[in-house]
Every structure is written in structure tokens, then in C-alpha cells.
Amino acid sequence: MPVFSKISIVTPSYNQAHLLEETILSILGQRYPNLELLIMDGGSTDNSVDVIKKYENEITYWISEKDNGQAAAINSGFRKATGDILMWINSDDMLMPGALSSVAEIVRDKGDKVFIGDCLHFRKQPGGPLDAWGSDVANDSKKLDLSTFDYVIQPSSFWTRSVWKITGPLNETLHYAFDWEWFLRCRSKGIAFEYVDKCLSMYRYHEGHKSSGGGEQRRAELLNIYRRFNPGKADLYALLMQEADRKHSLIYRGIKKSLHFFKSNHSYARLLKAVYPGKFACYSIDDIELLVRML
Template identity: 35%
Template sequence: MAELPLPATRPLYGWSAEAPPSLPARFSSDPRRPLFSIVIPTLNQGAFIEDTLLSILWQGYDNVEVIVVDGGSTDDTPAVLERYRPWISVLISEPDRGQSEAINKGFRRATGSILAWLNSDDLYLPGAFRTVLEAFAAQPGGRWVIGSGDIISADQQFLRHVPAREGSAQTLLAIENDCFLLQQSCFWSSSLWQEAGGQVDESLSLLMDYDLWWRFSQRCTGIVTQEKLGAMRYYATVKTRRQGERFPAELATIYARYGASASLDRLVQRLLAEKSALGERLSTLERQLPVRLLRRLRLLPRP
């Protein structure tokens, strides 16, 4: 099978544009080695999903199960998926109720011992799979690898680095201080996934990963490595920004669910204060606007 070259006009963040790795002829399914099951939920990400797939294919590890769940894309996504079909173990293309349901559909088809999902505009970085395998091998009882990673722009410019942190309740409660686990750099065992419920919460649109980390943290704190495993794209139309108003409500739900009463109280008080401040600003604006308009129309003398 012919190798697919990296598009020269779109170099892949973190990878060498001069000598990109060759693609495996096909993925194997060798029961003697750990099998990665990577779920890719997607919808109309034709501009990015080829990069996502290449970042998996270039890992240099061929015992991989790629599961793509397309919610019914109408852009170039189906054409890209068809091009890479030989390396896609499972392709589900049908309408869904959002990203969380797509993730669950994918994991229901997963057979690997190491699991992760990668959004179709994000990337794995060079050596990610090797680092994960080494981390699990170094700690045979380990069930969750947490790496560091980068946040990049749509055109793959570096924005910020996200260090790895342990998966403890204390770490998770620091989310309001912009401390979080980078989902693109987390991998876990299939046994941990099943013990933690075997699904993400489909009522959550933004923080389904954060809710999952809470369930994982009740069973282990993870193997932390500062090696960079993944990169997350952040841009104007990314879901995190488009649906940002849902963040406080979902965070409050998770705080309540896991007994973080003090954090929930602080969040509620902060939101009430913000609402009160907004109400006062609107009230002030309402009082000022008519006066300003009258003066602009010269129906009221200037002071």
C-alpha cells in the first residue's frame, strides 16, 4: 500500500516536516503486546482530522485499534476517513446526541487494554505511545498515565504548556485556578474504565473528562510523567469556547456529585456575586442611556 505523505502546506505540530515517519502497511492485533484503543469522536472536522490520524499512525507502534465515530459530517471528513480507511478498525457514521454519546459508542467497540480518546482537531506528539508503554511497564499495577502537553492554535502555533499533575481530589479541585489534566495526554487501562462505570456522562457537554477523572481518582492517582504526550487545539469556534457558558453549571454538578461542598459553595457565591454585579451594571446603563441619547439629540442641555 502506498505511503501517504504529510501535506507540505500543513506541517504537523511537534513532528519533523523534513522527514515525517512512514505509515505502517496496516495495524496488527498481536495478543502478546498491549493493544491501544483510540476513540476519535468527530463532526465536520475535515480541516483537522487528517492531522489527528497521522499523529496516531506515526507513533511507530502498530498494535493499535483506531475507532472513529462520525456524527454525520457534511464537510470533507468522510473523504479523509475513506482515504485512511485501511488503518481505521471501526468506523461508525450516524447521527448522535453529541460528543459524549459518540465517545461511549466508540468505547463499546474497543477491545484494547490501553484506552484513550482523541478529539478530531487534536494531536498526539512524537513518542507518546512509547512513553505510555514504558510508564505502565515501570509500574505494573498502574492503571492511568497522566502526561503533560501543549495547547496550540488552529494553525498550530504554540499557546501554552500544561504540566502533568497527579489525579487526586486536591488537584481536581484546583480547576478554578486554571489547573487541569490535559485530556489529550491521558491514557488508562480497560479495567479502570470498566470499574469507573465504563462510560462518560452523556449529560455533560464540556466536562465529561473532568467527571471521569473524579471517578478514576477514587481508585488511583495515576502515573505522572512530564513527557509531552498530546496537543490540544484552541481557536474561536472550538466547543470549549462556543459552549463556555455551560462550564459553571457542569462544574457545580460535578462538585455536588463528588461531595466537594466547600468548592461548590464558593462557586455558587462567586456566580451570585457576578450576577449581582452584572445586574447593577445593567441597571446603571439603563439609567444612563436615555440621558446620553437625549443629549446627543440636543433635547437636554449638556452639564
């Protein structure tokens, strides 16, 4: 008989009742025999509690009260968790069928590491088409440095309890980039990362998607992470932050038209180097384009 390691999944949520049920069903629908699901609701004022109560016989622990943010809620959940394998999934994402059985098998064979898999990203606008695209974590993890670009897809990542103990909890002072900061701390502690050739989750973009609306606060958090883990890229990121709101300026549009007239590749990075040849002279097109994706 196979041994099924206990998997603990923490789901933080706040006022996402319209999405939460799909997340819960994607977890419970795995029918994994040794599952611990903990739902940490931040005191939602919609009908999230009704959704949770609908499945409370299959939920190990849940609470609905004001918390100190998403990172604090996840930390609180992991303090109560007793599983051998840990992961969290937000209340707007979903697990792919069979994900947990795959996770248990991988950990049994590979041991104490951070495992990173692939993901199906999707966006459905009301009354509009469904857009969907996949990830390429294998290629990104080979070509890119994690301290330069966050290629880890959080709902498709998992790790053992010992990895969590070695690394410590999420940084509760961060509200947008705590997952990237935690993965970088993992690496700094000597924890190995291993790519898993499976699509483990579905990542939903929607109107209330938190990371998409982080704005200046999110970028400020990322800048501080660059300063700590990759200071060589921090100055470039700071410059790009200054330019983030100027993409549609008259000078930008004028240069873009000129480059188009001369049939040049008018990428944003090339425009910046054309408009500010002194400021961006020492940075490569590739570096600029990569960090623009982190804005």
C-alpha cells in the first residue's frame, strides 16, 4: 500500500465568495486521502462564511476574523498545520486535477526541497473572450536568476515542513512581494529548487486581482527586495520605476513614431535608451526588458 504523506494547504481569503468555492472544490476534488485544508478568512463581509460552512465537514480548520494582512494569515495557518508537505493557494486560484498525488510522489522521491511546477494562466472579462496561456518555468529557471526575475508561480510551488522551519515564516511587513522574498530567503539558506514537469495549478487574473493593482506600494516592495538580494539590479529598477508612468508621454510617442518611420524595433527598452541615452547607457536591452516585466 502506498504511503500518502500529509499535505497541508492554507487558503487565505477576503471578500472573494464568488471565487472561493471553485478554489475549495479544486482542493477537495483531488480526493487526496491525507489532506489538511485550512482556510484563513480575513473577516469577509460578503457570503464567504456561508461558502466555507457548506464544506466545513471536509475542512480541517477555518476562521473568519480581521487579520494583519495576507502574509500574516498564511503564517497563522501554517502554525496550525501539521502536514509533512506545505503549500498555499489563494482564493482566486485552483489546483489542477491530480496535483496533490503528483506532489506527494515527487516529495517521496526527492526529499527536502522547494518544488516549482507549471501553471495555466487565464483571464475572463465579463462579456469578453477567455484568454489563457501557459508557463515555461523550466526554461525560465535555467536562463534567469531568481533574484532578478520572479519566475516561481506560487500556487504551483510546494515544499517540506523542514524547508519551512529552516527558512522561517513569511515577512508580514510585505503585502505584495512576500512570496518572492520568501523564495529568495529559501535559496539564501541553501535550499535546493527543483522544477516539476507538471501543470499543477490555474492562476486567475480578474478585476480584483491583488498583484495587478499593487501600484507604487508593490514596486517599492520589489525595489527593497532587489536592494537586499540583487543590489546590482536595484538602481536599474529604481530608474524604471521613475519611468513607469511616462509610457504615454508626448516624448515617448514622438520617439516611437520616429523609430517606426526608420523601421527600428521600437520596444520600450529601446525607447528608453533612445530618449535617455546617458541614463540607460550602461544597461542592456535584455536587462531593461526583463525588469520592465517586474513593474
